[in-house]
Amino acid sequence: MTHRHFFINFVQNNLFMKILVCISTVPDTTSKINFVNQNQAFDTQGVTFIINPNDEFGLTRAIWFQQKEGADVTVVTVGDSSCEPILRKCLAIGADRAIRIDATPMDGFYVASQLSELAKKETYDLIITGRESIDYNGGMVGGILATFLGLPYLANCNGLEKDGTTFNLEREMDGGKELLKASFPIVIGAQKGLVEEKDLIIPNMRGIMQARQKPLEVVPAVNLEAGSSIESFEKPPAKGPVKLIDSSNIDGLIDLLQNEAKVL
Amino acid sequence: MSVIVYIETQDQEIKKSSLEVASYGRAIADAQETSLVAVTFGLENGSALKQYGVDTIINVPTEGEQYFNADRYSSTLAKIADNEGAKLLIISSSANGRYLGPIVATKFQSTYFSNVIGLPLSYDPLTVKRSCFTNKAFNQSTSQKARVVISLSSNSFGIIEKDGKGDLKTAEYAASTCDLRVESVEKSSNKVSIADAEIVISGGRGLKGPENWHLIEDLATVLGAATACSKPVSDMGWRPHSEHVGQTGKPVASNLYIAIGVSGAIQHLAGINSSKVKVVINNDPEAPFFKAADYGIVGDAFEVVPELISKLKVLKGA
Ligand SMILES: Cc1cc2nc3c(=O)[nH]c(=O)nc-3n(C[C@H](O)[C@H](O)[C@H](O)COP(=O)(O)OP(=O)(O)OC[C@H]3O[C@@H](n4cnc5c(N)ncnc54)[C@H](O)[C@@H]3O)c2cc1C
Numbered sequence: 001m002t003h004r005h006f007f008i009n010f011v012q013n014n015l016f017m018k019i020l021v022c023i024s025t026v027p028d029t030t031s032k033i034n035f036v037n038q039n040q041a042f043d044t045q046g047v048t049f050i051i052n053p054n055d056e057f058g059l060t061r062a063i064w065f066q067q068k069e070g071a072d073v074t075v076v077t078v079g080d081s082s083c084e085p086i087l088r089k090c091l092a093i094g095a096d097r098a099i100r101i102d103a104t105p106m107d108g109f110y111v112a113s114q115l116s117e118l119a120k121k122e123t124y125d126l127i128i129t130g131r132e133s134i135d136y137n138g139g140m141v142g143g144i145l146a147t148f149l150g151l152p153y154l155a156n157c158n159g160l161e162k163d164g165t166t167f168n169l170e171r172e173m174d175g176g177k178e179l180l181k182a183s184f185p186i187v188i189g190a191q192k193g194l195v196e197e198k199d200l201i202i203p204n205m206r207g208i209m210q211a212r213q214k215p216l217e218v219v220p221a222v223n224l225e226a227g228s229s230i231e232s233f234e235k236p237p238a239k240g241p242v243k244l245i246d247s248s249n250i251d252g253l254i255d256l257l258q259n260e261a262k263v264l
Numbered sequence: 265m266s267v268i269v270y271i272e273t274q275d276q277e278i279k280k281s282s283l284e285v286a287s288y289g290r291a292i293a294d295a296q297e298t299s300l301v302a303v304t305f306g307l308e309n310g311s312a313l314k315q316y317g318v319d320t321i322i323n324v325p326t327e328g329e330q331y332f333n334a335d336r337y338s339s340t341l342a343k344i345a346d347n348e349g350a351k352l353l354i355i356s357s358s359a360n361g362r363y364l365g366p367i368v369a370t371k372f373q374s375t376y377f378s379n380v381i382g383l384p385l386s387y388d389p390l391t392v393k394r395s396c397f398t399n400k401a402f403n404q405s406t407s408q409k410a411r412v413v414i415s416l417s418s419n420s421f422g423i424i425e426k427d428g429k430g431d432l433k434t435a436e437y438a439a440s441t442c443d444l445r446v447e448s449v450e451k452s453s454n455k456v457s458i459a460d461a462e463i464v465i466s467g468g469r470g471l472k473g474p475e476n477w478h479l480i481e482d483l484a485t486v487l488g489a490a491t492a493c494s495k496p497v498s499d500m501g502w503r504p505h506s507e508h509v510g511q512t513g514k515p516v517a518s519n520l521y522i523a524i525g526v527s528g529a530i531q532h533l534a535g536i537n538s539s540k541v542k543v544v545i546n547n548d549p550e551a552p553f554f555k556a557a558d559y560g561i562v563g564d565a566f567e568v569v570p571e572l573i574s575k576l577k578v579l580k581g582a
Contacts, residue, residue, distance in 0.1 A: 112366075156359055
């Protein structure tokens, strides 16, 4: 069934919108960043993992569509079994079902390729990825996924409303914002603004109990190559101490910025 | 096998971040003993690029379409790169650059490397240094494919003037492949955007309320700087979200970053620490920002900042 046909079905039969939210599991923002194995791997010891914040804004927006008009929300991640608590959390927040593609994410290209193989099997009206993950900051999964699927992609999406058969969207740019229109389906890169910080849903006991009953399906990965590999990691060199200037010596600060730092 | 650079313009002006991309592309073309091709969209006169080492300037007339179009730009760039037999396509890390990156990389059947700092460490295979963990670390990444799209971190290479051939050409604008239309663009009232600014003045909760933001704005005006803020400041609606910088906001890579009444939480610092020089003004000597800053004043922002503004006004003759 083509998207167009699906769409006609959607309108005539009043089917609900189907949303896929792609979730990345990332170290908590306060994590100490260290490396092991001769600086070849991230040290996960003592690190708490969270839903990538940009993905969580996107998930919350999807849950609003579910609450308001009965949209069906699937969350998906590419990762090993250690990601399952994060998927359960997404279910507790309100997603209807979760899918884990059983693979170690090699790079953004690999993740996008796996997601695209999965997304091809269903007809989603809206696919949400985070603008970027806060660990590798690639900012690439959404754009690659959309291009593989032949769908439009909107990066830095901070506004999304459904208007009959189209979406009204907003993109944050350097120095302003863009207002756009697209017909279903589309892939977006979610960020704050799509919902606000205060709108994020903290799972309650009922949500957590229900999440245990909701389906979490594990599907095998498709055999494909990564686009790149990471050879090694390093940390930035330690910074020298701050130069303190007395609050009565503003001229001193200006002089340092002009003649030492040469930035004024 | 030339090297291709995508040049961004605003109101017929070439953006500074794109001059950096051209300079970077020139250095790579020199290392590979090949030519540098720049692609512009709807730019009437791109001959200035000759001074930044560009050999061929290809302009793509956009048929009166006035807005950035990720779909058509990426198809056009991939086609030109293909025609030129290029292996490397370089773009900036502006919002549009980062939007375009993964799309053009997929259409060009290449690897996409974002957040690249510095010249490649090797060319065959291509290995680059990239920042990761929101600037808390770096990694060396190697492409498995011969073709690569590089998004260069702004302010990580610099602008270098060098003569190129400067031949002028045009190319056809690729057709649209999907249905996503820009209806309108709203420019923010800020004169300088955070991404393009040399200097960024940032205010935190220590400023007590939106009514005190004239301190930030006046300082920014004297210095021709962009204004930014911490996350709680935008969450409370004191300032627009577009000013929120940090790990979950905009990244900052300016020459000078002045933080006023910002404590320097790890999530804030993560987003701004690739700025070259950091200055903190805070009345709490224990504020973590002092550990991350180059220069600091322990003092009350309401006393220090007005004095700083008036002294800078004298200095700048404003
Ligand atoms: C998942 C997550 C993501 C986050 N992402 C971000 C992010 O992207 N960006 C971000 O900024 N934060 C982020 N945060 C929030 C961050 O942890 C801090 O809460 C926030 O940065 C603090 O903002 P602030 O410095 O303005 O306020 P505060 O921490 O309250 O600091 C105010 C400072 O002002 C000083 N001050 C008070 N009065 C004066 C005066 N008269 N003169 C001078 N100084 C004065 C105080 O000493 C204090 O240091 C994130 C948090 C989480 C959990």
